[in-house]
Amino acid sequence: MHSNDSNSLSLNILNYSGPLDALLELAKSQKVDLNQISVTELADQFHNFLTKSAKLNLNLASEYLLMATWLTYLKSKLLLPETEEEEFKALEVATKLKLQLKKLELIRLLSDQMLKRKRIGVDIFFRGVKGGIRS
Numbered sequence: 001m002h003s004n005d006s007n008s009l010s011l012n013i014l015n016y017s018g019p020l021d022a023l024l025e026l027a028k029s030q031k032v033d034l035n036q037i038s039v040t041e042l043a044d045q046f047h048n049f050l051t052k053s054a055k056l057n058l059n060l061a062s063e064y065l066l067m068a069t070w071l072t073y074l075k076s077k078l079l080l081p082e083t084e085e086e087e088f089k090a091l092e093v094a095t096k097l098k099l100q101l102k103k104l105e106l107i108r109l110l111s112d113q114m115l116k117r118k119r120i121g122v123d124i125f126f127r128g129v130k131g132g133i134r135s
Helices: 020-028 039-052 058-079 084-116
Strands: 010-013 016-019
Touching (some): 010 039
């Protein structure tokens, strides 16, 4: 792995040398053979880049992680044969994941609305009980 500056990740792996984003574009357009790219080496170099960065830019690191994830996904599609049953299971899992994400979004929305409401003892205070003290 080479870093031209602290903000760029340049890979040096078997059959490819250059920036990660260029590798992703080449892989998407099928101009590079992903069977020849080692995902383990890619992950190791990405990890080294993150640990050696003096100032970790989280936005940039997340972009690189997304690119590495896409490369791994593309390679897995090459390596794993896809049957109709597996495709159905993948769609089922994707549907469940979308449902979970919708539930999470609804929970966040409702919690924001609840936090905006006035709260007893914080924003609203009640007077004592009418009728005084009973003996």
